[in-house]
Amino acid sequence: MPESNDLLAVLIDADNVSPARIDAVLTEVARFGTASVKRVYGDWTKPHLRGWKDAASAHVIQPIQQFDNTTGKNATDSALIIDAMDLLYTGRFQGFCIVSSDSDFTRLAARIREQGITVYGFGERKTPESFRNACDRFTYLEVIDAPKESDAAEPATQPVAKADQQRLRTDGRLVIALRVAVSTAADESGRANLSPVGSLLRKQQPDFDSRNWGYAKLSDLIRATGLYDVKVQTNGTVVVAAKPKATAKAP
Structure with missing residues (x-):
């Protein structure tokens, strides 16, 4: 069972997660421990990521700039993976929270678990099964919060209705x-x-x-x-x- 004093590293893929979701994600993360490190990765020169400026500031999340130097290659994913491994080798963390719907993080999640560290995944229902199963626990963003209707970057979703x-x-x-x-x-x-x-x-x-x-x-x-x-x-x-x-x- 997770302990409230567990130190967690929260790593967010801005290309795959709307800033409208981050408040609910961090509330959920708090159930598992203390978010000692919070970083969000993206190419902040891209217009569609502008919404992250206020969200990162409000939640004291460190934005990590990563330019796409080559077309067709996801440099953001690579930067997140490299940082995750650096943090893993410090031996300071009891858990990693990977916030993304991208299957590219499947091997990262598996590698962290090989070290005996818990991995909490957060992503949309479209997240490939391989990444979901590579985590110790995976939470769908749709069930922890419905984005505000005023957020143009993310269409509002309805709460999940109770199944009969x-x-x-x-x-x-x-x-x-x-x-x-x-x-x-x-x-x-x-x-x-x-x-x-x-x-x-x-x-x-x-x-x-x-x-x-x-x-x-x-x-x-x-x-x-x-x-x-x-x-x-x-x-x-x-x-x-x-x-x-x-x-x-x-x-």
Whole structure:
């Protein structure tokens, strides 16, 4: 589990992330630790990146200038990767936050994890599976915030609507992931504490997040499937157990 005093390096690919998203991203990052280093990479001579000036200043993010010296080559990605490796070798950080929807960072994420350091990825739903799976945890930008309508650089998105029971039960990937996680974490009585269930789900699927289905809490998502009994014990521990097939039928 992440510790609030973990030191994190936050590296942002400006070409792939709108400045309208950064407030929500940093709020999410704060759940995992302290953003000791915050850098955003881009060619600031490009008009479409002008919006980052105010955002970087407001959040004390260091802008790193990287000119595109050769057409067709992404110098920004290379600069971010080089800095990430330099920071990794300092041994100061317990986690790296890579904010991008670009698959070019797949190998970087894998290399950092080889060092035993946690990688948190942030990107849009279009992010390739290879990069998502290379992270310990991947969060979709669409579920943590909807950009303001006044931001012309990023169209406003609607909050994720809660999926109903029918939709949840027909989501094969979700149903299988829940079944495996609960059965693996369960004791002899068939009951499993919610915390290890959540950990197992994220190990199976780094992009697993109850908010992807419109639920703020994992317990609410599991309860909404109608397949499990979810109870809070007197000590506050949340326990999950599969319902008998006869009672798990949809109403």
